[in-house]
Amino acid sequence: MENRLWTVVVFLGVLCGCSKIDLAGITDTVQVDVPVSYTGLAVYSGIDVRLSEDCTVPQLEADVNIIPHIEIYGQDGTLKICLEKGVRLDNDAWNSFKAVVTLPAKDGIRAVTLSGASSLISDIPFRSDAFSLAASGASMFTGAIKAEELDIDLSGASLAECGFLEGDNMRLSASGASFMKLSGTVQSCNMVLSGASSVSGISDSQKYSMEIDRCTGSLSGASSATFRSDGEIRCTLSGASLIYYSGNADSSGSHTEGGSAVVPDKG
Secondary structure, eight states, X not given: OHHXXXXXXXXXXXXOSOSBOOOOSOEEEEEOOOOSOOXXXXXXXXXXXXXXXXXXXXXXXXXXXXXXXXXXXXXXXXXXXXXXXXOBOOHHHHHHOOEEEEEEOOSOOOEXXXXXXOEEEESSOEEEEEEEEEEOSSOXXXXXXXXXXXXXXXXXXXXXXXXEEEEEEXXXXXXXXXXXXXXXXXXXXXXXXXXXXXXXXSBTTBTTOEEEEEEXXXXXXXXXXXEEOSSEEEEEEOSSOEEEEESSOBOTTXXXXXXXXXXXXXX
């Protein structure tokens, strides 16, 4: 009974018996009900979510034929937002598919999961003693994070952009040409990058905007990382991978092979 009370399905009109949906070409915005209390947020199915300081009432904007098939519900403390299971769209419909859920910005979110080309933008920082982000399948995260323990895992050409990131210990994992643009400071970072993935500053003009005191881990498959360090860099690099750094870090404990290198900025 409790799970049913927490489950909120956005339902307008009568669902048809078929699972293939054609877009009407008409967009509408409707109010939606969401659980008041949640500490996790999971977004799937190419849906975009905005945590907005200006939002007072949760809303969904989408094609009128899609609206009945967007599910928003709470499960084990996590707010889940997804397309109804079994719903199919043809390729043309997917190319023009857009569903945006706007929620009031809130504190206390400790975990974010994005998959299937979904996205999340937050107006306020995520603050917690521990925070985790998992993004897969070309998903995108934009927001600020402040936590003692950070866990970021990107795969399948996903992107994380953090204009402010602060923590004590961070674990970074990126694969499949995923990309992280970061600005901030962490004391210790263990990074595992593979498949042409990269970590860089927040912009081309601020390429050393991320500061890592102690960096360990491995880079492979033409991956790269760019950051500032005055502490220690102890990484294993292979397959033409590169670390570019500014500062006075000791990188003598790093191991490179296969055209890889740890390159200090002499400027």
